[in-house]
Amino acid sequence: MSLPEASPFPLVGLKAVTNAQHEWVALAFDIVADPGGALNALQAVFSYPDMQAALAPLDCIVTAPDLAVTDPAQLRSLPSSMVMFRVPLSACTAGSQKKCKQLAEQGYRLLVEGEGGIHAGQAGIRSMAFDCSENVPSELAMLTMPGPHLALNVDTQARRDAAKAAGMAWFCGDYARHPDPDAAQGDGTSRKRLLALLGLLARDADSRELEILLKQDPALSYHLLKVVNSAAFALSTPIHSFGQAINVLGRRQLQRWLQLLLYARQQDDGGANPLLPLAAVRAAQMEALVKLRGGDRDQQDMAFVTGVFSLLDVLLGMPMTEIVAALSLDLDVVMALLDRAGPYGELLKVVEQDRPDSSALRDLELDHETWWRSLLQAYHWAIQVSRNL
Known part of the structure; x- marks a missing residue:
């Protein structure tokens, strides 16, 4: 068998997002694209035959293309009922708030990466994605947005428990592969x-x-x-x-x-x-x-x-x-x-x-x-x- 030629299709990774009962609620996408080609990569993936039917009814969490150079109208080919955009903290600034609001008005749900505070709400952002590998977000940060809030890098049961106790509702990480050794x-x-x-x-x-x-x-x-x-x-x-x-x-x-x-x-907690x-x-x-x-x-x-x-x-x-x-x-x-x-x-x-x-x-x-x-x-x-x- 000969080596495959370079593929124009992007390299895609998926990781499950679970709720408090360990049920899958979403999939986090990791899409590798050429510089400046994030939008084309997203469109190639979501226009792939039967893709949406295959992953229904789960939400799909993707990193939004650079909002500084992307017109929200360019993203309308992505299903708003299915896609959730992760946006950086910089999206909460005055320069990007308008574009976030436009995405929210189109029906997209937005998660800000970190504690966006009141500025996130002003940008139409309803949820937070927070790296919980070492710390959890403040209670005040979560009160400013209705959620659901996503805990990232939850690689042990202890980190999942801490994130859950802090008020996070969704979890992404390798905790399933690393159960509590004392359990x-x-x-x-x-x-x-x-x-x-x-x-x-x-x-x-x-x-x-x-x-x-x-x-x-x-x-x-x-x-x-x-x-x-x-x-x-x-x-x-x-x-x-x-x-x-x-x-x-x-x-x-x-x-x-x-x-x-x-x-x-x-x-033991009644979940799957x-x-x-x-x-x-x-x-x-x-x-x-x-x-x-x-x-x-x-x-x-x-x-x-x-x-x-x-x-x-x-x-x-x-x-x-x-x-x-x-x-x-x-x-x-x-x-x-x-x-x-x-x-x-x-x-x-x-x-x-x-x-x-x-x-x-x-x-x-x-x-x-x-x-x-x-x-x-x-x-x-x-x-x-x-x-x-």
């Missing part, structure tokens, strides 16, 4: 049962064996039946037994849903598990990239497994070496999970990044548009998974 990861019996189920799935066990183990886990059983009876399958007759569920889904789909359902357990959609994105994008590169169905399945299992060490609070030792996985999958090596490991290293650089994609013979297509497919599927679970 309970589930009792030993639960972990052993999960590993046993994973082992059965890995060796394509008999449906009866799966059914026996599922009955021992009420939460997993509930979620499986909920999935099968969801609108995604549009069944005329409700499914009430595991045997029926297995028959309806088919073994390949059953394996995929169960692999994801392992992440579906409710958190923030690892679930992240695992879904990784799995779906790994599969999409392998398919786009010409991989067969077995290779796509192994790519999916690699992505969905890549967060099991975080979920179970166990070393990946112990998890892999309990499962019967293909050697390429094992290499990817343990060392990020081999064909799937190289892909996983890129998929784990919120936005890889162009050289990393070139090394894998991927262009920017192929990357965006796989990302769009993955986030669309993860959004649907989260809604059905």
Whole structure:
């Protein structure tokens, strides 16, 4: 395969924004464009076929082009019902307030980067985006705008808790991947049962064996039946037994849903598990990239497994070496999970990044548009998974 030619399509990264219940409410865009080409890059991304439908109903948070040189009328091609603009503190100054107001009048919601105070309100800005990696904003700063306010760089559970206590409603960061080490990861019996189920799935066990183990886990059983009876399958007759569920889904789909359902357990605070959609994105994008590169169905399945299992060490609070030792996985999958090596490991290293650089994609013979297509497919599927679970 020859190296891809330079792509005119911008390099795009996405990062999920969650609410207090760990549910996805928006996606933060990281779009790399040539100097002076931010507007063209935005228009290329938002005019991409089926883009808006794929990411609905989530809001899309993008950095506004330089308001000093951009006419708000130029942004009308972007859907105001979907797009939220991040603007710098300088947008609150007298010179830029008028343009911010025009955007607000067009229906766009604006977030100011930092404590804009009363000047932000005068510019039609209703929300704040604040770097909470070390500090949280003052209570007074949030009182001047109705919100929702976005906490950025929330990379630990402690920082998320601090931002939430300060009054922030939306959160963006890696806190899901770095849970509180003192938090309970589930009792030993639960972990052993999960590993046993994973082992059965890995060796394509008999449906009866799966059914026996599922009955021992009420939460997993509930979620499986909920999935099968969801609108995604549009069944005329409700499914009430595991045997029926297995028959309806088919073994390949059953394996995929169960692999994801392992992440579906409710958190102690009553919210969803923030690892679930992240695992879904990784799995779906790994599969999409392998398919786009010409991989067969077995290779796509192994790519999916690699992505969905890549967060099991975080979920179970166990070393990946112990998890892999309990499962019967293909050697390429094992290499990817343990060392990020081999064909799937190289892909996983890129998929784990919120936005890889162009050289990393070139090394894998991927262009920017192929990357965006796989990302769009993955986030669309993860959004649907989260809604059905």
